[in-house]
Amino acid sequence: MSTEHPSTAEATPRTARDCDVVVIGAGPAGLMAARTLTRHGLSVTVLEARDRVGGRTWNGLVQGADGREHFIEIGGQWISPDQTRLTALVEELGLPTFQRYREGASVYLSPDGTRHVYDGEMPVSETTQAEMDRLIAELDALAAEVGATAPWDHPRAAELDAVPFRTWLTSLSEDQEAIDNVSIYVASGMLTKPSTTFSLLQAVLMAASAGSFSNLVDEDFILDARVEGGMQSVSRAMAAELGEDVVLGQPVRTLHWAEPDAATADALNEVAADVRDGVPQDGGPGDVLAVTEDYEVRARYAVLAVPPNLYSRISYVPPLPRRQMVAHQHLSMGLVIKVHAVYETPFWREEGLSGTCFGGGRLVQELYDNTNRGANDAGGEPGVEDTCGTMVGFVSDVHAERIWELPAERRREEILEAMAEYLGPRAKEPVAFFLSDMAAEEWTRGAYATSYDLGGLSRWGHLQNRPVGPIHFACSDIAAEGYQHVDGAVRMGEAAALAIVDQERRG
Numbered sequence: 001m002s003t004e005h006p007s008t009a010e011a012t013p014r015t016a017r018d019c020d021v022v023v024i025g026a027g028p029a030g031l032m033a034a035r036t037l038t039r040h041g042l043s044v045t046v047l048e049a050r051d052r053v054g055g056r057t058w059n060g061l062v063q064g065a066d067g068r069e070h071f072i073e074i075g076g077q078w079i080s081p082d083q084t085r086l087t088a089l090v091e092e093l094g095l096p097t098f099q100r101y102r103e104g105a106s107v108y109l110s111p112d113g114t115r116h117v118y119d120g121e122m123p124v125s126e127t128t129q130a131e132m133d134r135l136i137a138e139l140d141a142l143a144a145e146v147g148a149t150a151p152w153d154h155p156r157a158a159e160l161d162a163v164p165f166r167t168w169l170t171s172l173s174e175d176q177e178a179i180d181n182v183s184i185y186v187a188s189g190m191l192t193k194p195s196t197t198f199s200l201l202q203a204v205l206m207a208a209s210a211g212s213f214s215n216l217v218d219e220d221f222i223l224d225a226r227v228e229g230g231m232q233s234v235s236r237a238m239a240a241e242l243g244e245d246v247v248l249g250q251p252v253r254t255l256h257w258a259e260p261d262a263a264t265a266d267a268l269n270e271v272a273a274d275v276r277d278g279v280p281q282d283g284g285p286g287d288v289l290a291v292t293e294d295y296e297v298r299a300r301y302a303v304l305a306v307p308p309n310l311y312s313r314i315s316y317v318p319p320l321p322r323r324q325m326v327a328h329q330h331l332s333m334g335l336v337i338k339v340h341a342v343y344e345t346p347f348w349r350e351e352g353l354s355g356t357c358f359g360g361g362r363l364v365q366e367l368y369d370n371t372n373r374g375a376n377d378a379g380g381e382p383g384v385e386d387t388c389g390t391m392v393g394f395v396s397d398v399h400a401e402r403i404w405e406l407p408a409e410r411r412r413e414e415i416l417e418a419m420a421e422y423l424g425p426r427a428k429e430p431v432a433f434f435l436s437d438m439a440a441e442e443w444t445r446g447a448y449a450t451s452y453d454l455g456g457l458s459r460w461g462h463l464q465n466r467p468v469g470p471i472h473f474a475c476s477d478i479a480a481e482g483y484q485h486v487d488g489a490v491r492m493g494e495a496a497a498l499a500i501v502d503q504e505r506r507g
């Protein structure tokens with residue numbers, strides 16, 4: 001293997017490390033991979049670009065006008081009952097969990113802005129409810145038939161992947177309110193892209209990965225529990241176990257991974273040899289060298305545990321095969337702002353409200369009581385709820401684009417105004433306010449996760465989990481169960497590690 005890389009003659013020499021597996025990315029997927037590998041006796045080095053672990057899970061603080069620092073979860077936080085791998089890991093790490101507050105009535109804003117306080121079913125007309133039920137039943141049936149494991153293998157994959165989700169919904173119903181309410185659960189609520197920009201097959205994968213479309217619609221299911229002290233604690237606990245094997249502040253810039261195939265060189269056009277037709281042994285060991293500013297890590301395998309939109313931030317030597325280079329360009333991040341507003345008390349509870357609010361198509365289309373419980377980075381006692389009340393809301397896709405263009409003060413006013421439509425004027429007086437801005441984070445570049453463009457899933461999805469030479473892939477964004485969620489990240493990290501362990505056993 002050629003190990004030539006930029007000369008370090010004048011710079012401080014890089015620290016050399018040798019191990020069995022270099023893991024790139026210390027989010028939940030990368031750390032779970034490293035944890036599993038070390039438990040099977042393999043040595044690891046985890047290289048993380050940021051100065052912290054956890055990736056898109058992030059325990060944060062916001063300064064309040066009351067002089068206190070308040071705890072917020074800037075990234076991923078909720079666990080649903082089907083997310084059994086994450087639940088088991090949280091238990092194993094000894095982290096307590098608590099349920100989202102859900103006592104009392106919910107609030108629904110109908111398309112004309114009328115406010116409805118309700119218990120149970122959404123207060124829509126009987127015909128709209130019937131249409132919603134029909135669309136949900138269709139999606140449940142498709143999710144059961146297609147499944148989450150290999151949607152690209154379904155005989156109708158190309159057909160379902162050629163239809164924008166919105167087009168499919170409007171072909172089945174003329175009830176705009178029903179369409180908006182069903183669309184929200186996948187489009188602005190999950191993939192955080194307009195429903196015209198991704199396919200029915202992509203929507204079906206989202207539903208199948210959560211067990212069914214009905215599960216996505218049920219907020220008490222999908223947004224069930226949180227970790228006391230925040231979801232980033234899961235990554236922090238795994239990193240603590242790994243100790244010095246986790247190296248922070250070291251973006252991997254170059255990954256040497258294979259011998260070029262001499263037959264591909266083209267002397268006439270001065271094209272150097274590469275591996276455009278792939279390598280003979282995908283998944284097997286090789287000579288890997290991961291290069292960062294300060295480290296050179298030599299290993300026999302790499303686990304690439306970064307979101308797919310960031311694969312191309314690394315220079316591969318030689319370049320990856322052509323099909324991966326093309327496939328990776330069809331995955332892109334959605335865009336959503338997570339809004340955090342902390343109040344002196346959870347005032348909505350005094351009014352018999354749960355804090356759960358919906359309004360399809362509105363600026364803030366979902367709101368939830370996100371009051372903290374337990375010990376966290378701002379203080380607190382195990383098992384004890386914070387006296388301040390926190391609301392969390394979401395501003396998605398085209399709304400997020402528009403709102404980021406506004407001056408900060410105007411942005412805050414518009415968002416709080418939108419929250420007050422659900423909760424009344426007290427919503428406009430938070431003691432602390434914070435907007436999660438993962439789109440501005442170099443090592444994420446969007447939220448919540450990546451998904452394929454129209455037609456991409458059926459054409460390229462089959463490649464996403466296939467190792468390329470000694471490079472294995474692990475990320476929530478290429479998961480089946482738990483797709484786009486921490487549970488999926490944990491599953492993928494474990495699966496990539498076990499594939500390497502299995503490979504080692506077979507020799």
Ligand SMILES: Cc1cc2nc3c(=O)[nH]c(=O)nc-3n(C[C@H](O)[C@H](O)[C@H](O)COP(=O)(O)OP(=O)(O)OC[C@H]3O[C@@H](n4cnc5c(N)ncnc54)[C@H](O)[C@@H]3O)c2cc1C
Binds near residue numbers: 028055438448475
């Ligand atoms: C605002 C928001 C809310 C969310 N809400 C939920 C929720 O409620 N429940 C839920 O389950 N999920 C939620 N998610 C999704 C969840 O956070 C992700 O699915 C999960 O964090 C993915 O883990 P991962 O390890 O696959 O990727 P990441 O968490 O993105 O970790 C990847 C890591 O790789 C690092 N990296 C990138 N490039 C390089 C490089 N070249 N070299 C070295 N390191 C690199 C990054 O810095 C990062 O630490 C949410 C996400 C966001 C953004």
